[in-house]
Amino acid sequence: MASVRTRVTLILLVAVLGAAAALYVVAGSRPFAADRAPGPVETAIARRLVRLSIPRSEREAANPFARDENAWRTATDHFAEHCAVCHGADGRGSAIGSHMYPPVPDLAGPAIQQFSDGALFSIIQNGVRWTGMPAFRSTDDADEIWKLVSFVRHVSALKPADLAHHNSDAGGGAAAMTVVMDGTGFQPAEVSVRAGDIVEWVNKDPFPHNVSADAAGLHSGDLEPDRTWRYRAAARGTFQYVCTLHPGMAGVLHVK
């Protein structure tokens, strides 16, 4: 007959083995790897904890830009610079974000959209511990964060043109020519480059402009103030382009 001590040891051993087996089942063979999807129970508990961690007063705060239909636009650049690396330029995810633990959620999905505006604000401001979401409290003021909340609400309605200047396929390299959009004009109004050169347009006006020419396939999308759009001139020819928002604002691009 085994002694009491042996029995206790056996029970402990079984318990430890059981816990290890449970961990293996939950986390797989590499419990600290980042690219394993969390299980449904862990996900549900974590989401609930995130929600419960936000004080009611913050959850119920209203977005001061809720009625401003353009608020999300002004956050597009901000999102592209700080958030897109993990969330994707369109908020639907990126290659890096999908291999994080937990994986970066689709901002258009129900897991995110179920949060109130105030909760989203709090998440952006404070970040979420044990995830890749940093706190933006020290870098972004409240207005910027509220506009990001507006952007998150708009993600499912984003059109390619809204992000056109962030998806420019011109690639790296110095621009051969810079055209400034200033005083509702293109300066210089007529430029000449070689095929393969990069041309960039910079908006120095306090409101949006675009660069559009159907024939040449020039479609910058609306460029907010201080935005730059880069375009690699491929086809040779002479292209007349306009800003579709401001009649009379026109330029010519010669590609030789």
Place this chain on the structure above:
Amino acid sequence: MKPTVCVLVAAGSFALLSSIAQAQNVTDAQIASIVVTANQVDIDAGKLAESQASSPEVKAFGKQMVTDHTGVNKQATELVTRLKVKPEDNATSKSLASGGEDNLKQLKQLKGAAFDRAYVDHEVAYHQQVLDAVDKTLIPNAQNADLKALLVKVRPAFVAHLEHAKHLQSSLTK
């Protein structure tokens, strides 16, 4: 447009025009107030058009007016803050504000195509008047070089708005 509304809009426009023409010698502080008020009046009308216009083109135009004039006002406000100029109300800015309110009152009573036409008609007249003020009063009287430069910089946008509004006007009357 109903004849009465037409007459009221025209009367308002003339009152505005004469008051701007009278304001010959204005200070930078008064110019600042005129600029901010002129933009705000068009922002308010644009917001109404965004929600109340029936034609998608007119809606889009209203939305663009809100965006463009908000952008101009942001820059103007930054400039006067930097220059430590306190915008000073004056006959022109007050007349712009009350003219804007009257216009909103008229527009709010209209629906559908009638609203579109009245809004666009007013936008044509309004931009023409503001351009006259910019050319005859604001730019010639602006003392500070940066303030003058801002007026010169945004003027072409108002010309583009006027062209845009005229184009809409001709498409609506067809």
